[in-house]
Amino acid sequence: MNQKIKQETKDIELIIGKILRVGVFVAAAVILAGLAMFLIEGTGGYPANAHPSRPAAIIQGAIALKPYAVLMVGLFLLILTPVLRVVVSIYAFFKEQDWLYTWITTAVLVILIGAMVIGYFG
Template sequence: MADKTNKSKQSMHEETRQVELVIGKILRVGVITSAIVILIGIAMYFMNGGGGYDNGFPKRFASIFSGIAAGKSYAVIMLGVFLLILTPVLRVVVSIYAFYKENDKLYVIITTIVLIILVFAMMLGYRS
């Protein structure tokens, strides 16, 4: 009976370790990807001699994606910033899954509330 409990604990520990490794990879890949996209945008800025916009920079998703299609450097830089913002949000989503697998209901609830707050704040920022 004790052997079965030890194997269960080892399995749970190994799964927790795997989730922590995934979270670390998500953070690393997200930051590196966003940095590369921003650097590409900066290089485009110097090659094109400007950002591609007369006034400011794109603020809406549609204008960012249409600007990328048009080869506007500010749009590429904004995509990199957007990817950087999404990186910790994705980490929160993976953490909810990890806490769920550990049967830690309190942390699932707390982390879900954090995710709701993040999404709500992003929506408010998008509207303004």
């Protein structure tokens, strides 16, 4: 039984590593695409001082291939990567039945979500 838990822990650690690597590479690719679009077009795709800040407006701008919005999506993906790591860590601690770290990591996730909500409405 103990060997099974050790193997599951190792598997989860590998998954966490993959999430971090893939997240950073995808975010970097999106940011580089937005930067290339900006350099090619010579503009962010919005009038001066009229950049979107709400997620829906950023997504609409990215769908319309506006360079500034594409850059913002890349930055959002970069921020989301460690948040996903926290979520997977909660699962890992839960599987290990390490209740203290499960609760601590859950508290970290709640704080992260709270900070995002405050940033959105603030």
